Amino acid sequence: MESEVSRNPWRVLEFYSGIGGLRYSLLKAAVDATVVEAFDINDVANDVYQHNFGHRPFQGNIQTLNAADLDGYNADAWLLSPPCQPYTRQGLQKGSSDARASSFLKILELVPQLLRPPSYLFVENVVGFETSDTHAILVDILEKNNFVTQEFILSPLQFGLPYSRPRYYCLAKRKPLSFEVPEFNCQLLRTPGPLLGQTESTMEKELLLSPEYWDELLQACQPVDDFLVFKTFGNRKDSSTYSFHANDSVKSDRIDEENDVCFVPSSLIERWGSAMDIVYPHSKRCCCFTKSYYRYVKGTGSLLATAEATFQTK
Numbered sequence: 540m541e542s543e544v545s546r547n548p549w550r551v552l553e554f555y556s557g558i559g560g561l562r563y564s565l566l567k568a569a570v571d572a573t574v575v576e577a578f579d580i581n582d583v584a585n586d587v588y589q590h591n592f593g594h595r596p597f598q599g600n601i602q603t604l605n606a607a608d609l610d611g612y613n614a615d616a617w618l619l620s621p622p623c624q625p626y627t628r629q630g631l632q633k634g635s636s637d638a639r640a641s642s643f644l645k646i647l648e649l650v651p652q653l654l655r656p657p658s659y660l661f662v663e664n665v666v667g668f669e670t671s672d673t674h675a676i677l678v679d680i681l682e683k684n685n686f687v688t689q690e691f692i693l694s695p696l697q698f699g700l701p702y703s704r705p706r707y708y709c710l711a712k713r714k715p716l717s718f719e720v721p722e723f724n725c726q727l728l729r730t731p732g733p734l735l736g737q738t739e740s741t742m743e744k745e746l747l748l749s750p751e752y753w754d755e756l757l758q759a760c761q762p763v764d765d766f767l768v769f770k771t772f773g774n775r776k777d778s779s780t781y782s783f784h785a786n787d788s789v790k791s792d793r794i795d796e797e798n799d800v801c802f803v804p805s806s807l808i809e810r811w812g813s814a815m816d817i818v819y820p821h822s823k824r825c826c827c828f829t830k831s832y833y834r835y836v837k838g839t840g841s842l843l844a845t846a847e848a849t850f851q852t853k
């Protein structure tokens with residue numbers, strides 16, 4: 540992809556920048572690119588982004604941007620990870636009629652008005668987006684504005700990363716740019732092979748349905764520990780288990796600051812049991828951490844415990 544663009548480094552706009560996941564991906568992809576602006580409405584996310592990258596995103600509603608604003612950045616590539624709540628399988632799946640979809644629809648509507656449209660687009664969302672009316676609008680607008688697309692549903696596990704939730708990705712290039720394997724245009728692909736110029740074979744498609752394929756991926760991927768910033772967690776305890784007593788209070792047990800240990804109190808484990816998704820540094824999978832992390836037992840992410848709590852009676 541890199542050699543196709545005349546300008547280096549690429550000028551990139553990161554919409555819905557959050558804490559900067561897509562910017563990290565850009566770094567990892569080792570593309571010669573510079574993020575000329577990031578946009579997010581949430582000040583806490585922007586604090587984290589600023590901490591991570593030393594640049595504070597433009598703080599405001601993306602819906603207020605107009606074509607002249609976007610042309611002003613003269614960007615080669617747009618990265619977009621719009622809110623996923625309108626499309627999640629657990630949600631109401633209101634799609635484009637959900638107010639949280641409006642800003643993305645507005646950005647798409649601006650594409651035909653641009654004097655300097657981007658050459659590349661990258662869209663990320665949850666599984667469920669691909670069957671939504673917003674998806675139909677995305678594909679229609681891209682096609683009418685000379686973009687070719689390839690779409691994927693991929694799990695980070697397929698790249699050796701301990702995160703098990705598959706995601707929807709759309710890659711778009713403006714003609715005359717093209718994909719290495721154009722036969723995959725306008726298809727929804729489920730293996731990373733086509734990204735590397737390989738075909739998605741019938742055998743691979745069958746493999747995707749087999750639990751053994753996913754088990755093997757789980758075994759082969761890196762542990763969560765490789766991605767933890769605070770490696771000192773739990774170091775001051777000799778063992779990886781952490782003891783506390785039956786009548787210890789729940790509220791203060793979540794993080795033991797003195798010992799730099801995070802754990803889930805066994806009283807909670809006993810109460811909620813298998814409903815809780817607890818992951819440890821050695822785990823080979825986890826699920827998305829949301830802003831309601833730990834406030835609910837289910838659906839707000841895996842709980843990270845750096846030590847296992849053991850239950851003791853006094």
Ligand SMILES: C[S@@+](CC[C@H](N)C(=O)[O-])C[C@H]1O[C@@H](n2cnc3c(N)ncnc32)[C@H](O)[C@@H]1O
Pocket residue numbers: 555556557558559560561578579580581584599600601602620621622623642
């Ligand atoms: C799915 S998250 C993106 C996550 C991001 N890729 C990351 O790595 O953290 C969606 C983000 O869009 C932001 N957002 C939602 N609606 C917005 C709007 N209308 N204008 C600007 N930002 C918005 C939210 O604050 C949230 O950070």
